[in-house]
Amino acid sequence: xxxxxxxxxxxxxxxxxxxxxxxxxxxxxxxxxxxxxxxxxxxxxxxxxxxxxxxxxxxxxxxxxxxxxxxxxxxxxxxxxxxxxxxxxxxxxxxxxxxxxxxxxxxxxxxxxxxxxxxxxxxxxxxxxxxxxxxxxxxxxxxxxxxxxxxxxxxxxxxxxxxxxxxxxxxxxxxxxxxxxxxxxxxxxx
Amino acid sequence: xxxxxxxxxxxxxxxxxxxxxxxxxxxxxxxxxxxxxxxxxxxxxxxxxxxxxxxxxxxxxxxxxxxxxxxxxxxxxxxxxxxxxxxxxxxxxxxxxxxxxxxxxxxxxxxxxxxxxxxxxxxxxxxxxxxxxxxxxxxxxxxxxxxxxxxxxxxxxxxxxxxxxxxxxxxxxxxxxxxxxxxxxxxxxxxxxxxxxxxxxxxxxxxxxxxxxxxxxxxxxxxxxxxxxxxxxxxxxxxxxxxxxxxxxxxxxxxxxxxxxxxxxxxxxxxxxxxxxxxxxxxxxxxxxxxxxxxxxxxxxxxxxxxxxxxxxxxxxxxxxxxxxxxxxxxxxxxxxxxxxxxxxxxxxxxxxxxxxxxxxxxxxxxxxxxxxxxxxxxxxxxxxxxxxxxxxxxxxxxxxxxxxxxxxxxxxxxxxxxxxxxxxxxxxxxxxxxxxxxxxxxxxxxxxxxxxxxxxxxxxxxxxxxxxxxxxxxxxxxxxxxxxxxxxxxxxxxxxxxxxxxxxxxxxxxxxxxxxxxxxxxxxxxxxxxxxxxxxxxxxxxxxxxxxxxxxxxxxxxxxxxxxxxxxxxxxxxxxxxxxxxxxxxxxxx
Numbered sequence: 001x002x003x004x005x006x007x008x009x010x011x012x013x014x015x016x017x018x019x020x021x022x023x024x025x026x027x028x029x030x031x032x033x034x035x036x037x038x039x040x041x042x043x044x045x046x047x048x049x050x051x052x053x054x055x056x057x058x059x060x061x062x063x064x065x066x067x068x069x070x071x072x073x074x075x076x077x078x079x080x081x082x083x084x085x086x087x088x089x090x091x092x093x094x095x096x097x098x099x100x101x102x103x104x105x106x107x108x109x110x111x112x113x114x115x116x117x118x119x120x121x122x123x124x125x126x127x128x129x130x131x132x133x134x135x136x137x138x139x140x141x142x143x144x145x146x147x148x149x150x151x152x153x154x155x156x157x158x159x160x161x162x163x164x165x166x167x168x169x170x171x172x173x174x175x176x177x178x179x180x181x182x183x184x185x186x187x188x189x190x
Numbered sequence: 191x192x193x194x195x196x197x198x199x200x201x202x203x204x205x206x207x208x209x210x211x212x213x214x215x216x217x218x219x220x221x222x223x224x225x226x227x228x229x230x231x232x233x234x235x236x237x238x239x240x241x242x243x244x245x246x247x248x249x250x251x252x253x254x255x256x257x258x259x260x261x262x263x264x265x266x267x268x269x270x271x272x273x274x275x276x277x278x279x280x281x282x283x284x285x286x287x288x289x290x291x292x293x294x295x296x297x298x299x300x301x302x303x304x305x306x307x308x309x310x311x312x313x314x315x316x317x318x319x320x321x322x323x324x325x326x327x328x329x330x331x332x333x334x335x336x337x338x339x340x341x342x343x344x345x346x347x348x349x350x351x352x353x354x355x356x357x358x359x360x361x362x363x364x365x366x367x368x369x370x371x372x373x374x375x376x377x378x379x380x381x382x383x384x385x386x387x388x389x390x391x392x393x394x395x396x397x398x399x400x401x402x403x404x405x406x407x408x409x410x411x412x413x414x415x416x417x418x419x420x421x422x423x424x425x426x427x428x429x430x431x432x433x434x435x436x437x438x439x440x441x442x443x444x445x446x447x448x449x450x451x452x453x454x455x456x457x458x459x460x461x462x463x464x465x466x467x468x469x470x471x472x473x474x475x476x477x478x479x480x481x482x483x484x485x486x487x488x489x490x491x492x493x494x495x496x497x498x499x500x501x502x503x504x505x506x507x508x509x510x511x512x513x514x515x516x517x518x519x520x521x522x523x524x525x526x527x528x529x530x531x532x533x534x535x536x537x538x539x540x541x542x543x544x545x546x547x548x549x550x551x552x553x554x555x556x557x558x559x560x561x562x563x564x565x566x567x568x569x570x571x572x573x574x575x576x577x578x579x580x581x582x583x584x585x586x587x588x589x590x591x592x593x594x595x596x597x598x599x600x601x602x603x604x605x606x607x608x609x610x611x612x613x614x615x616x617x618x619x620x621x622x623x624x625x626x627x628x629x630x631x632x633x634x635x636x637x638x639x640x641x642x643x644x645x646x647x648x649x650x651x652x653x654x655x656x657x658x659x660x661x662x663x664x665x666x667x668x669x670x671x672x673x674x675x676x677x678x679x680x681x682x683x684x685x686x687x688x689x690x691x692x693x694x695x696x697x698x699x700x701x702x703x704x705x706x707x708x709x710x711x712x713x714x715x716x717x718x719x720x721x722x723x724x725x726x727x728x729x730x731x732x733x734x735x736x737x738x739x740x741x742x743x744x745x746x747x748x749x750x751x752x753x754x755x756x757x758x759x760x761x762x763x764x765x766x767x768x769x770x771x772x773x774x775x776x777x778x779x780x781x
Contacts, residue, residue: 038356061433064356068502079523082522090516107745114522117520
């Protein structure tokens with residue numbers, strides 16, 4: 001199974017991980033890979049911790065990524081990077097959005113948002129920290145944050161032969177193609 | 191042409207291609223998208239949301255008997271609701287082919303239990319197919335409809351969360367129209383009186399024998415022989431995990447059809463390999479069939495009996511090997527789902543949480559999150575539609591037991607239509623004394639906004655006459671003065687209604703009415719409710735950091751040691767926190 005690559009997109013319900021994984025999946029398919037993608041619907045979408053799993057290669061069986069198996073994890077939220085660390089291969093890479101969304105116990109003052117997450121993770125694995133919200137805002141729309149992160153993810157995946165601009169055009173709303181291509185390139189250039 | 195599809199989209203595509211003319215379902219994760227996708231073909235086939243799964247199956251049975259292909263789809267627990275007609279329909283058989291989809295949820299991603307519905311196939315004697323990816327979800331749906339007609343039986347298409355919600359490539363085909371079978375009265379086939387049913391029961395055994403013979407040579411049950419030291423028998427999504435854990439070396443018997451179980455095939459496979467492993471999620475279903483036939487195998491001795499499997503778990507269970515993984519000394523704070531900022535249930539639950547000496551019976555929906563801290567305003571949750579009847583039983587037990595604890599039962603609009611109406615009938619007719627609260631947020635919320643009989647629209651988008659909930663309550667015998675209609679965002683209004691209703695020694699109803707904050711509002715919603723954009727903010731000069739507002743559990747309120755703030759991006763200005771604040775420090779501002 002060494003040729004199968006495993007990608008995890010993790011974040012908080014409502015952050016736009018689904019669109020990013022849709023573009024990712026469609027680009028990989030166009031490039032001729034077999035792809036399986038798994039997402040979770042229902043109760044956890046109400047502000048809970050969410051993950052989308054993408055596996056690609058010549059032949060893929062299971063649609064889900066096990067512990068210690070992810071080649072790249074992109075975390076749309078900082079604490080989620082910490083939560084999913086155990087799923088990363090020790091030599092894998094993490095792309096982390098430098099953005100905090102406190103969870104219910106933190107909002108209620110019953111727990112503290114963990115400090116020093118980035119330093120801690122940087123000690124253990126290769127990380128790339130991205131201020132995706134700021135970059136997207138700079139391009140004119142903070143909502144393009146997810147595609148900035150996708151750009152950074154694709155760079156970290158080191159995958160060749162995919163027409164990402166076309167994949168973006170195929171999957172984003174009409175009129176938002178140029179913005180999202182710029183957002184992707186900004187993430188890719190980091 | 192190949193396109194990427196979820197298992198649910200693919201199952202819908204299969205039903206479309208197979209010429210299905212009638213589809214009915216009640217929404218439930220992970221099954222919901224099957225009907226949502228079928229509704230896109232409304233030019234050629236009819237689809238609907240039924241009020242519950244039993245109604246959905248009965249409607250699909252009617253369509254089958256009338257001569258067309260039909261399907262009914264539901265989550266695993268929905269099949270409990272639908273079980274009554276299913277068991278007898280297995281006796282009568284079909285006219286047009288019929289498939290019942292059961293979407294099971296191992297690991298309980300969005301369910302109250304993780305029952306293994308393969309057991310229903312054995313209990314009701316339904317031909318069962320288990321797809322393991324999206325292509326098979328489509329193919330098995332089509333095959334199921336064919337086999338249903340060939341063997342004169344309803345077919346159970348048993349899927350699981352990771353088949354329903356994983357995406358992979360699917361080859362698309364054209365729709366083959368199936369002309370309606372001319373209707374012929376057939377009392378002996380379709381009237382299950384004891385005399386007829388006894389005859390049907392005997393014929394059912396003959397059909398089962400024919401189905402088993404088919405299963406032994408079916409293309410979807412073919413063994414793959416490699417090295418014969420290890421043979422793995424598996425089905426559904428577990429096949430994908432087994433294939434990766436055991437690799438290219440082992441031999442496999444992947445079963446696409448698992449009831450009737452192809453016993454001769456199992457025996458032949460087991461005889462050719464040295465050691466048999468059975469890899470399956472949840473119950474030892476295949477394993478029990480093997481063991482009853484005296485075939486030695488390793489199954490649940492090593493493979494977990496509960497929760498989802500994955501490649502890792504199978505590999506570790508069988509070979510004791512696990513991948514290296516990293517840990518941190520820091521730990522992530524839990525992130526449980528919460529009622530959304532602006533959710534109309536929040537105000538109601540906050541007011542209810544202030545009432546003392548009440549037992550609160552709950553139900554299934556977003557509002558089950560009212561049981562979470564800091565609201566803690568639900569004491570029980572068992573099944574769809576159960577809150578009012580459990581509340582009724584509890585209220586009588588407490589009253590007759592000499593206790594003064596009162597009972598409040600909470601239920602959503604869609605859940606009330608699902609199976610709460612008969613519960614309320616019980617409470618009223620048999621003179622209980624619980625207060626039933628119908629949380630009408632104008633939509634089916636948790637599953638992602640499906641229409642229901644109270645919303646005024648059908649699945650196919652046509653306007654419909656909505657059920658008038660207060661009139662329905664009156665028709666059930668509820669006295670006019672015992673029906674309260676309140677705005678759940680107005681705490682005083684809710685609190686007053688609760689006090690009055692709880693004080694009465696007879697059944698009462700409170701209907702809270704405000705649309706779900708995530709709903710795409712209809713014209714009617716916009717006319718009926720003031721939904722203009724607004725938000726709230728904290729006046730730092732007035733705030734004394736008492737943290738009272740935090741007790742409503744709103745995710746837009748951020749409490750730090752020395753201050754409280756409201757996140758402008760997520761606040762919707764419902765005003766619940768402003769009503770709680772004892773220092774008038776939260777004000778509404780223009781958006």
